[in-house]
Amino acid sequence: MTEGFADRVARAVAATGPLCAGIDPSSDLLDHWGLEDAPEGLRTFGLSCVEAFAGVVPVVKPQVAFFERMGSAGLAVLEEVLGACRDAGLLAIADAKRGDIGSTMAAYATAWLDPASPLVADAVTALAYLGLGALQPAFDLAASGGKGVIVVVRSSNPEGRSLQEARTAGPDGDPSGPAVEDMLLADIAALNHGGLPVPGTVGAVVGATRTPSEFDLAGLGGVILAPGVGFQGGTAEGAGRLFDGCAPGTVLPNVSRSLLVAGPDVVALREAAAKECATLGSALA
Numbered sequence: 001m002t003e004g005f006a007d008r009v010a011r012a013v014a015a016t017g018p019l020c021a022g023i024d025p026s027s028d029l030l031d032h033w034g035l036e037d038a039p040e041g042l043r044t045f046g047l048s049c050v051e052a053f054a055g056v057v058p059v060v061k062p063q064v065a066f067f068e069r070m071g072s073a074g075l076a077v078l079e080e081v082l083g084a085c086r087d088a089g090l091l092a093i094a095d096a097k098r099g100d101i102g103s104t105m106a107a108y109a110t111a112w113l114d115p116a117s118p119l120v121a122d123a124v125t126a127l128a129y130l131g132l133g134a135l136q137p138a139f140d141l142a143a144s145g146g147k148g149v150i151v152v153v154r155s156s157n158p159e160g161r162s163l164q165e166a167r168t169a170g171p172d173g174d175p176s177g178p179a180v181e182d183m184l185l186a187d188i189a190a191l192n193h194g195g196l197p198v199p200g201t202v203g204a205v206v207g208a209t210r211t212p213s214e215f216d217l218a219g220l221g222g223v224i225l226a227p228g229v230g231f232q233g234g235t236a237e238g239a240g241r242l243f244d245g246c247a248p249g250t251v252l253p254n255v256s257r258s259l260l261v262a263g264p265d266v267v268a269l270r271e272a273a274a275k276e277c278a279t280l281g282s283a284l285a
Contacts, residue, residue, distance in 0.1 A: 004200035005223065006223050009091060016058045017277035017278060018280050021060050022260065024063045024260060025046060025067070029261070035264070038070070039077055042066070042067060046084075050084040052263070052270040055089070059091045092121045092122050094125070096124050097152060098127070102137075106141075123148030123149065126150065126152070127151070127152055128151050139196055150204065150223060151203070156208065156232055164179065166180050168180060178214065179214065181213055182213050185220060192220065201222065203224060204220060206242075209228035209232055209238070217245070223252060229280070239253050239280065246284075
């Protein structure tokens with residue numbers, strides 16, 4: 001059987017610790033690094049991150065928007081960065097947040113999950129606003145190759161709360177059903193526990209700044225990507241409390257800006273990542 005994405009992540013986390021390091025070449029960070037806000041600056045930034053993080057963290061997350069804002073030249077850099085991740089043994093989550101229906105969703109899946117694609121990553125983030133079932137082409141392609149789809153469910157930004165906490169309709173049509181976020185988490189768990197041929201294919205974004213919801217995250221059966229640690233106010237200790245009971249290797253706190261300011265020196269960035277990884281490892285143990 002194909003090794004599932006969750007198993008690949010767990011194996012990588014066991015070797016280094018539970019950190020998903022962002023690769024976010026924003027204008028501000030490029031300026032902080034003394035780099036030009038241009039494709040060559042993206043390239044230096046991205047490849048320096050790969051060099052610093054290889055062997056120190058299990059997973060990296062290039063934010064696709066910071067590359068595609070420069071058009072084809074930026075996407076060419078992203079291709080190179082993703083290739084460098086593969087060569088370095090780093091699992092890469094393409095933070096593209098795609099979501100559509102039918103052949104369009106299938107095309108998005110091909111772009112990010114097909115081994116023949118120049119943009120292929122180990123996982124891609126996705127949005128379920130058109131219905132979780134609309135993401136099925138991505139789930140199927142991911143499962144066939146041991147890759148993952150990580151669905152945004154409980155994001156770390158406050159603007160999402162009114163939508164994510166809205167109650168779904170109960171049996172009589174009254175708004176007495178589970179919250180939208182808990183419904184999505186339950187549906188993802190069902191996919192991971194028999195709904196797909198490879199367990200652990202589908203993960204969820206659950207902000208590390210959130211309070212616990214009604215769904216027991218220990219039963220998700222997939223990877224939890226947890227943004228919000230660092231710049232957004234989340235802490236390692238808070239993540240430890242929120243994800244208490246989740247199996248080792250299933251939770252990936254994501255740290256981006258507060259980690260990347262340690263650059264441009266590769267050694268300093270590597271040391272900062274190793275320290276963050278150890279701190280998170282202790283909190284999630």
